Amino acid sequence: MQTHQRTLLTVICEAVLEHKLEQALEKLGAPGWTISDARGRGGRGVRSAGWDTEGNIRLEIICNRELAQTIADYLHENFYANFAMVCYLSTVEVFRADKF
Template identity: 50%
Template sequence: MSSKPSAVPQRKLLTIVTEAVLETTLVRDIEQHNAHGYTITDARGKGSRGVRGAGWEASSNIRIEVLCDASTAEGLAAHLRDHYYADYAMILFLSDVEVLRPAKF
């Protein structure tokens, strides 16, 4: 007698890499789009706008990860593109993920 593994729920992971100065504003945007939570970490690297370090807040980057359903992720991503792309260094990644603790999301 073999048992079928239960399906693992699919969610979207929206990853935002942007200027640290936007943190408070983006947290508000995330909450207004009904995401249940987020994770913020310092980020550094090199891209089209040059090298970004974490040593001076005015030039540092953050990485925000938001795990949510597809409609929330897509709506939030559209809002961020419309309101921040023109004036801030920002990149968005949208990934399909399997959630191993679905009740939290």
């Protein structure tokens, strides 16, 4: 089976941002995304996810590199200054290129 190269944008941030991020992704043209709960410790302390909006979420988007960079830039410009957020890009191999 042939694979195709795409970019995975992973965002770990405060759960309170979930709906704002979904709206932004829709507006920016993300083909789809996955959101899951995340727990851990970082520069802003321990995030326990004890309350729905107290914890962290992990947002993953697979798309072309240009769109991933556009989304990452938007998040940086609009959220980094006021919210705990980490973004990183990874190159991934997908089987169904038409999905991404």
